[in-house]
Amino acid sequence: MPETKETILEIDLGALEHNYRYLKSRLVPATKFLAVVKAFAYGSDAVKIAQKLEGLGVDYFAVAYINEGTALRDAGIQIPILVLHPQPSNFDVLIQKALEPSLYSPKVLREFLKVAKKHDQEDYPVHIKFNTGLNRLGFWENDVDYIVEQLAGRNEIKIVSIFSHLAASEDLEEAPFTHGQINTFQKIAAEVDEKLDYSPFKHLLNTSGIINYQESQWDMVRSGIGLYGYGNERNIDEQLRPVACLKTIISQIHKIEPNETVGYNRAFTSDGYRVTATLPLGHADGIGRQYGKGSTYVTVHGKKAPIIGNVCMDMIMIDITGIDCREGDEVIIFGKNPTAEEFASTANTISYELLTSISHRVKRVFVGD
Structure with a gap:
């Protein structure tokens, strides 16, 4: 996989082929x-x-x-x-x-x-x-x-x-x-x-x-x-592979003291010493405000990092307290962990809406062909 240096939507054509062949396998040949x-x-x-x-x-x-x-x-x-x-x-x-x-x-x-x-x-x-x-x-x-x-x-x-x-x-x-x-x-x-x-x-x-x-x-x-990559049933999802993976990087890391606030309208207040990271994507990229205020999480080096405060137009802040990471490190918004369905469910919506909302200013990168 290419090194992530910016916000990208990685599209796995190998996963697409797998899903097609799986669905075809459930049909009669004609x-x-x-x-x-x-x-x-x-x-x-x-x-x-x-x-x-x-x-x-x-x-x-x-x-x-x-x-x-x-x-x-x-x-x-x-x-x-x-x-x-x-x-x-x-x-x-x-x-x-x-x-x-x-x-x-x-x-x-x-x-x-x-x-x-x-x-x-x-x-x-x-x-x-x-x-x-x-x-x-x-x-x-x-x-x-x-x-x-x-x-x-x-x-x-x-x-x-x-x-x-x-x-x-x-x-x-x-x-x-x-x-x-x-x-x-x-x-x-x-x-x-x-x-x-x-x-x-x-x-x-x-x-x-x-x-x-x-x-x-x-x-x-x-x-x-x-x-x-989504079959509307958990057991079918396990047989399929997500085609789209939304990735980004950490732009900046902040150390936050107790009772400090983060983001617009001071929507997050720290309950202690916390470490936060700012990511270069927001609701203009298809990650709506409904995903903020701790509603959902992204993953950094495989560990969950909740989205905190209000989602901004071009930025998201996450809580990375206890996660060993650096500025420039990769962050998975959705893909395999969490999946688009898991991510979307935290805002009471579905994978269809999330996937089709990703802005065309997000660079598409193709792998797996």
Whole structure:
């Protein structure tokens, strides 16, 4: 590993490959794999992650918005890219970049048909999203007839897949609800196959679905957080490897006397002789104020050092009393110890939010390829 001299987000492409192969091992060989690389590949680097995964043989990518797909195409990514939440104002660009839209409402379907016709498209690949209980985006179960009627006698687009999204696949106490979603999707799939003269492929499972509902993997699965090292279950996390590790260094060490305060608003008061260290990152880098005032810890030479006082925009202070360290020494914010999930849990949030919050002023460094 390179020596840490500044705040960096270290991205382990070897860990990414391990996670991909682990998730693939839970599938039957014929099942396709869609890698979710939205939000800069969960806060890392979408292009580098996509290039690595394309080399490993993934079948599809998914992004949230059209500009994310455009960035991948401009970087040379060739395999299909599903845009999960496209906006009609960008449909022209979507077609120019050969991206595949999720069509999730009557309005969006009508708008895309217009744009596809304008561009003289024939059998342009689209994906139809159905709402089976998440109540976020998607056509309803009884919209199948409407969709088929809209396509009758037209050849601008072709439905290459239908899909839905599970609401609580990580929570086994919600298994009855999840099975209800699976059953609803099965009914929709049967009706679509009956009323079209061809059979689109189907996909429903997310990372936790891959883990808990393997029998419903259909033709393809989608994984986001699992690829980056988190499976929403402790026993699965033990099988995965965190891809992102946020590291920094100690800028300065202070010796604090009893009753002295540290940081803005004097949020920390020393209960005795303490030693503190100041780190060069803060809430502008994605480590929010909710992590301050002793709520969580970082590690210095493998030992826990609590964050004290208020997190500043560009600096964090930690208590290093009893830890043998020097200015310039490495500090792990999250990675293997603590993990992003452990770090995030101290502020009552989740790894997804923490990972995707890391600012782009933090330098990305790639290892393990």
